Amino acid sequence: MSFTNEQLERYSRHIILQEIGARGQSKLLKARVLIIGAGGLGAPAALYLAAAGVGTIGLVDGDAVDLSNLQRQIIHSTRTIGQSKVESARQTLAALNPEVKVLTHQGLLKADNVLELFRDYDFIIDGTDNFPAKFLINDACVLTRKPFSHAGIIRFQGQLLTYVPGEGPCYRCVFENPPPPDAVPTCRQAGVVGAMGGVIGSLQAMEAIKYLVGVGRLLTGFLLTYDALAMEFRKIKLPRRKNCAVCGPEPTITEPFDHEPPAACEL
């Protein structure tokens, strides 16, 4: 693939990298990434992926921009309060990099639309704020053999893991089932520092870029945890669960399904 002069300049800092180069940049320009949730995690992930020249970025979100979102969801702005988040995000990404094709999916991710939504994408980013969605993304990715980045943030803490089909454990290996609604605090109840989304969402973008270019070691088989107050990252080795209900040898989950309604974190 040949680059235009504008592309050579826009992506020069990538192209100069031995690990990316012209080849890697071509891969990014052809890549398709779906981001579920245009919120605290999805915002920085989408911005960095658009800036990196990922050819197609899909955004799934059912909400509208609210003033209380702007403390962390840096893809939206005061001017776009009241607009749908996917449209607000699309405008920001288009302004940052008009070359990127942004596909918006207004609405919630459900068992009856997840397979169709995921089908055309190379990598999925879980930027959701609730456990039913996180389990649905995991199950759909395992069942359709899609790689994804899972993440969660609350207060001053965050964590992430990367799933690649055939390599390492899935999210359900670590947590077998979602906790009951309200059993575990949400960001609305417990709060979250806005920059937490920046740290962890950017790491999700980094994992997507490494996967798409095909360089480095992914966070498969590990949970990376970040404690901002102690300023500590830990990379915890994760085993596979021998009888995992979705990725184990005798799975009992063979198609995606919806869990109980979420104890929603403020979007």
Add this chain to the structure above:
Amino acid sequence: MNLVIAGQTKEYPEGLTVSRLIEAEKVATPQYVSVSLNDEFVKSGDFGSTVLREGDSVEFLYFMGGGG
């Protein structure tokens, strides 16, 4: 006996079960924590019957659902 809890070596009395360790470590959401012991997940139903031994390495994994 010495146990390695979340990467830190700590001393605990012999015969400690995973359930007792969860109490001793003041795990915030004890009924929803996942536990890996020497690179294998312990079923939550087995926390009370799993006795820890010298040198065991234990990790607690916590639900983190935020992101919006």
